Amino acid sequence: MSSSEVQASTRSERTRALIRDAALRSFRERGYDATTIRLIAQEAGVSVGTTNYHFASKNDLVQELYLEVQIAHRDAAEPLLATTYDLVERLGVVFRTGLAQLAPYHRFAPEFLSASMSPRSSTNPLSDESTAARDIVVAVFRDAVAGAKHSLPKEFEDGLPSALLLAHLLLALFWVYDKSPGQQRTARLLDRGLRLLKVSLPLARVRVLRAPLRELLDIVAEVRV
Amino acid sequence: MSSSEVQASTRSERTRALIRDAALRSFRERGYDATTIRLIAQEAGVSVGTTNYHFASKNDLVQELYLEVQIAHRDAAEPLLATTYDLVERLGVVFRTGLAQLAPYHRFAPEFLSASMSPRSSTNPLSDESTAARDIVVAVFRDAVAGAKHSLPKEFEDGLPSALLLAHLLLALFWVYDKSPGQQRTARLLDRGLRLLKVSLPLARVRVLRAPLRELLDIVAEVRV
Numbered sequence: 364m365s366s367s368e369v370q371a372s373t374r375s376e377r378t379r380a381l382i383r384d385a386a387l388r389s390f391r392e393r394g395y396d397a398t399t400i401r402l403i404a405q406e407a408g409v410s411v412g413t414t415n416y417h418f419a420s421k422n423d424l425v426q427e428l429y430l431e432v433q434i435a436h437r438d439a440a441e442p443l444l445a446t447t448y449d450l451v452e453r454l455g456v457v458f459r460t461g462l463a464q465l466a467p468y469h470r471f472a473p474e475f476l477s478a479s480m481s482p483r484s485s486t487n488p489l490s491d492e493s494t495a496a497r498d499i500v501v502a503v504f505r506d507a508v509a510g511a512k513h514s515l516p517k518e519f520e521d522g523l524p525s526a527l528l529l530a531h532l533l534l535a536l537f538w539v540y541d542k543s544p545g546q547q548r549t550a551r552l553l554d555r556g557l558r559l560l561k562v563s564l565p566l567a568r569v570r571v572l573r574a575p576l577r578e579l580l581d582i583v584a585e586v587r588v
Numbered sequence: 589m590s591s592s593e594v595q596a597s598t599r600s601e602r603t604r605a606l607i608r609d610a611a612l613r614s615f616r617e618r619g620y621d622a623t624t625i626r627l628i629a630q631e632a633g634v635s636v637g638t639t640n641y642h643f644a645s646k647n648d649l650v651q652e653l654y655l656e657v658q659i660a661h662r663d664a665a666e667p668l669l670a671t672t673y674d675l676v677e678r679l680g681v682v683f684r685t686g687l688a689q690l691a692p693y694h695r696f697a698p699e700f701l702s703a704s705m706s707p708r709s710s711t712n713p714l715s716d717e718s719t720a721a722r723d724i725v726v727a728v729f730r731d732a733v734a735g736a737k738h739s740l741p742k743e744f745e746d747g748l749p750s751a752l753l754l755a756h757l758l759l760a761l762f763w764v765y766d767k768s769p770g771q772q773r774t775a776r777l778l779d780r781g782l783r784l785l786k787v788s789l790p791l792a793r794v795r796v797l798r799a800p801l802r803e804l805l806d807i808v809a810e811v812r813v
Contacts, residue, residue: 582780
């Protein structure tokens with residue numbers, strides 16, 4: 364690569380980062396509906412054409428937001444996961460740090476929800492376009508399960524991270540609807556859900572429960588197919 | 589009431605029914621997005637002004653659709669509920685007849701979902717505006733529980749119908765995403781969920797599970813608050 368090519372790429376990357384940062388700031392401050400490519404271009408100090416060159420649509424910028432949120436989620440979860448081997452505590456870490464990343468967006472959450480809820484939407488968390496962001500969360504859940512000392516039957520481990528991702532999305536859905544101060548009701552739901560999980564986990568080894576539970580997990584994990 | 593008042597009311601009611609029927613047909617054939625007040629008025633043979641007099645917005649007509657679907661749900665469930673006292677079988681009846689009513693709308697389900705998913709949307713199934721339709725389903729679930737021979741602790745019975753409504757809505761959400769032929773994956777999810785419920789119901793009496801399970805149900809039932 365010639366030196367001028369490196370410079371060009373660097374300049375292009377810098378422009379891209381400027382646009383991305385302006386978009387993420389706008390999503391946080393204005394929400395989804397009021398954010399437009401025109402405003403982002405203006406605030407990044409570039410033309411609409413340049414913005415479109417880097418990001419074909421507003422929804423491509425939502426994917427950048429998803430990536431930022433999920434990377435922050437992983438970075439927050441990892442050091443805490445290093446502090447315990449208990450499976451339920453580890454899952455609690457992942458769910459709690461996930462909710463914490465969402466907090467600044469609660470005001471605008473209904474807008475993001477409307478825009479992303481259709482299975483046909485590119486910003487749906489289960490869409491092909493959201494794969495990179497989704498894979499980060501699934502990997503965090505996989506680590507949480509793999510690094511735990513637990514007595515779950517081996518056959519559960521494969522489908523569990525996908526099922527946990529869905530649980531995380533359902534918890535986020537509950538959080539969107541949660542009008543209590545600081546969304547403390549969602550925190551309580553999580554605490555109590557984890558408490559129930561703690562006492563009921565040993566039951567996954569009980570023969571009559573094991574087969575139907577596993578079948579259920581398999582179907583839930585297929586939701587994206 | 590004078591005879592002319594009765595006539596006027598009857599004429600007005602007939603016009604209202606014409607508009608309502610045209611709207612419901614349009615939702616079924618065109619979906620949510622492509623249905624407009626203008627088209628409905630045209631097909632009902634009345635003016636846009638007359639349509640607006642009876643229904644202030646398209647979303648008021650979605651409420652009529654919800655009512656029709658839920659009344660059909662109740663009518664389909666009731667005779668089947670008369671055939672069994674088994675709690676899990678009775679819940680199966682309510683979930684299955686509920687899904688059956690949705691079947692004709694699967695093609696357009698993503699549109700209805702996008703329009704109704706925001707907690708701020710009047711057509712959200714948990715909104716104040718949807719209370720009449722929602723109450724019909726909750727009452728069917730209440731009947732299903734109350735008419736069953738089961739050994740569930742008494743304290744569960746109060747919150748159960750609301751929790752079952754949420755389960756029904758989540759099942760419908762899974763169904764919207766289900767691209768399998770005839771949405772057979774949703775039917776399988778339901779079958780296996782019911783099978784798991786059947787074997788795990790007796791556990792609700794186990795002391796260590798009972799308190800956290802009940803607390804969880806209480807929070808879930810509060811989702812609308």
